Amino acid sequence: MADHWNSGPRDERGYRDDAGNEITTSIQDIDGRTTAEALTEQVELGHEETGTARKPLGLWRDTWRRLKRNRLALVGLVIITVFIIVGAIEVVAWVTPKGYLAPYPPNEVNYALSPEGRGSPPTWSHPFGTDYLGRDILSRTLVATRISLLVGVIAVAIALIIGLILGPISGYYGGWVDSVIMRLADIFFAFPYILFVLLIMVVLGPGFQNVFIAIGILGWATYARLNRGSVLSVKSMEYVEAARAQGASDLRVIFRHVLPNTMAPVYVAIAMGVGGAIVTEAALSYLGIGIQPPNASWGKMIADYLSYFWAGSWWMLTFPSIFLVVTVFGFISFGNGLRDATDPKLKE
Amino acid sequence: MGERLLTVEDLSTHFFTYAGVVKAVNGVSFTLDRKETLGIVGESGSGKTVAALSIMRLIPDPPGKIVGGRIDLGGRDLRTISDDEIRQVRGNDIAMIFQDPMTSLNPVVKIGSQIAEAIILHQGKTKGEAWQMAAQLLDRVGIPDAAKRVNQYPFEFSGGMRQRAMIAMAISCNPDILIADEPTTALDVTIQAQIIDVIREMQERYESGVIAITHDLGVVAEIADKVMVMYGGRTVEYGPVDEIYYNPHHPYTWGLLGSLPRLDVAEKARLTPIKGQPPDLIALPAGCPFSGRCPYERKECRGEWPALEIVGPDHGVSCWIPVDERHAIREKLPHFEKEAAS
Numbered sequence: 001m002a003d004h005w006n007s008g009p010r011d012e013r014g015y016r017d018d019a020g021n022e023i024t025t026s027i028q029d030i031d032g033r034t035t036a037e038a039l040t041e042q043v044e045l046g047h048e049e050t051g052t053a054r055k056p057l058g059l060w061r062d063t064w065r066r067l068k069r070n071r072l073a074l075v076g077l078v079i080i081t082v083f084i085i086v087g088a089i090e091v092v093a094w095v096t097p098k099g100y101l102a103p104y105p106p107n108e109v110n111y112a113l114s115p116e117g118r119g120s121p122p123t124w125s126h127p128f129g130t131d132y133l134g135r136d137i138l139s140r141t142l143v144a145t146r147i148s149l150l151v152g153v154i155a156v157a158i159a160l161i162i163g164l165i166l167g168p169i170s171g172y173y174g175g176w177v178d179s180v181i182m183r184l185a186d187i188f189f190a191f192p193y194i195l196f197v198l199l200i201m202v203v204l205g206p207g208f209q210n211v212f213i214a215i216g217i218l219g220w221a222t223y224a225r226l227n228r229g230s231v232l233s234v235k236s237m238e239y240v241e242a243a244r245a246q247g248a249s250d251l252r253v254i255f256r257h258v259l260p261n262t263m264a265p266v267y268v269a270i271a272m273g274v275g276g277a278i279v280t281e282a283a284l285s286y287l288g289i290g291i292q293p294p295n296a297s298w299g300k301m302i303a304d305y306l307s308y309f310w311a312g313s314w315w316m317l318t319f320p321s322i323f324l325v326v327t328v329f330g331f332i333s334f335g336n337g338l339r340d341a342t343d344p345k346l347k348e
Numbered sequence: 349m350g351e352r353l354l355t356v357e358d359l360s361t362h363f364f365t366y367a368g369v370v371k372a373v374n375g376v377s378f379t380l381d382r383k384e385t386l387g388i389v390g391e392s393g394s395g396k397t398v399a400a401l402s403i404m405r406l407i408p409d410p411p412g413k414i415v416g417g418r419i420d421l422g423g424r425d426l427r428t429i430s431d432d433e434i435r436q437v438r439g440n441d442i443a444m445i446f447q448d449p450m451t452s453l454n455p456v457v458k459i460g461s462q463i464a465e466a467i468i469l470h471q472g473k474t475k476g477e478a479w480q481m482a483a484q485l486l487d488r489v490g491i492p493d494a495a496k497r498v499n500q501y502p503f504e505f506s507g508g509m510r511q512r513a514m515i516a517m518a519i520s521c522n523p524d525i526l527i528a529d530e531p532t533t534a535l536d537v538t539i540q541a542q543i544i545d546v547i548r549e550m551q552e553r554y555e556s557g558v559i560a561i562t563h564d565l566g567v568v569a570e571i572a573d574k575v576m577v578m579y580g581g582r583t584v585e586y587g588p589v590d591e592i593y594y595n596p597h598h599p600y601t602w603g604l605l606g607s608l609p610r611l612d613v614a615e616k617a618r619l620t621p622i623k624g625q626p627p628d629l630i631a632l633p634a635g636c637p638f639s640g641r642c643p644y645e646r647k648e649c650r651g652e653w654p655a656l657e658i659v660g661p662d663h664g665v666s667c668w669i670p671v672d673e674r675h676a677i678r679e680k681l682p683h684f685e686k687e688a689a690s
Contacts, residue, residue, distance in 0.1 A: 247439035
């Protein structure tokens, strides 16, 4: 069967295996549906078209339809959802008197444990084990999720606000305004990223608010440049001229008529950007200028537990690392899927 | 006709590009009265649209610039007033209907919101009032179920309905002047007639002056009171619509009319195209812009631009051929044969 393309007899209706039985041609199309499924879908669509409430597919419905067929992107979406739920719970728990929602206090040294109990490998009561001070690794990992979520949301939000103000203005006005803003973006791109963040962190001083600010300030150039490109193509559309003919001011034209039509690539960049911000925070904390002890962050935990890993205590390092890798993988694969789903060149 | 709304004198708009100065409009003058419709006709690249956009100062600057002339609207020169003032004029005193309804509505903004925009900007109405007015306007331009339709997006509208929505947008602030830039070019023939009817109806209701830009002489014959024929950024002939159709004086106007199919002309008569290409607006010929394409060209045509010559009531033409000779040439043209006989 494997080489029936070459050896097997074939006729117009299909293929036959060695025994001469006709093989049902179960051709799968690119997204893994069988022909039958695709046909059913067409029939359903056809039915929908006869209905009175038929609407052409909007951008989001169309994107979702194609995203659904991309398994990796769906896996990413599930990971992101779980991450956001866990992170949001921890963020909310932060303001409660207890300050966390995990089986054990994440930052308290547990002297109740015997010296042997400190740094114990995974057990039933401590599924991820404990560290050298007897702190529960699971609790610390879970609580650290909130730092990653916050850095993802706040840093990207800061970058977006700056980028989506400067980018459209740059693209819409052109000329010297464009030159100034884009050269500024070039400067931000020219510096090695981590080095630049380090520099800003040194200026601002350690502390987690400053991590958000530093990463946010540095991220704007990506969004500004990306958006400027879209604005250049949208600003020559007739509806922009029509808006001006209605008497709308420049700012109104830019932010009401141009910007909303340039957002699709930005959404993809956001998904990627959140992953990037999480990694940057981990790197900063790893280098010791991000989240300060005793607070837990994935990068900080990786840094703290690295030497124990080489000494044989693998669990301390492994679990936060897995969380970090899986979360970032989730954002990047979802971002990739979103990009493919919104790419008109890949439309079937 | 009614009161004078707009006086344009000697308007010139040039584009300063790397390739050179594109002289899109060169000294065009016209007037528009209340309830009057001016048709501006000409080929692509003859400067019709640039002239109209110049009135509203919508020429992208850079590279475009209005280099000369006066645009008088109620005593104000639109060329020199501030940016804030011109924004108040746009959409409020002068509104525009664009050519392609498929691309001139913002795809991500609801129809109602797009119509309400000018009302909120210019009349200080609240959002709720403006939306109500938007629904009324949609109803007025003949869109059924308007109350529901205001909440829809442009992709849910057909081409003809979008053009109706564009008209609703344009008339939302009851403008004195309505500029329609090829309002029917992108539409089916059956829809064209409907849209023309809507524009006329709105003109009557709001007593506006209309400037209709088109290359479709059929549309002009139907809606215009007077016609301005543009070529190479200049006015080659203007006059009342009947004069232009039945007593045209410029060879270019003959060419335009001769290339139109007609039912009432002898069967043998063939359509006569205008040979050649429109002139390069960067390197315009020194004299008449039509020289080089004009079959009746003579020595003077290459020398100087012929001044406008009055040949009838409110009818002007700029051509070097003497009037008698023009009549003689015209009578021999296949397009005008039958009329000459009758």
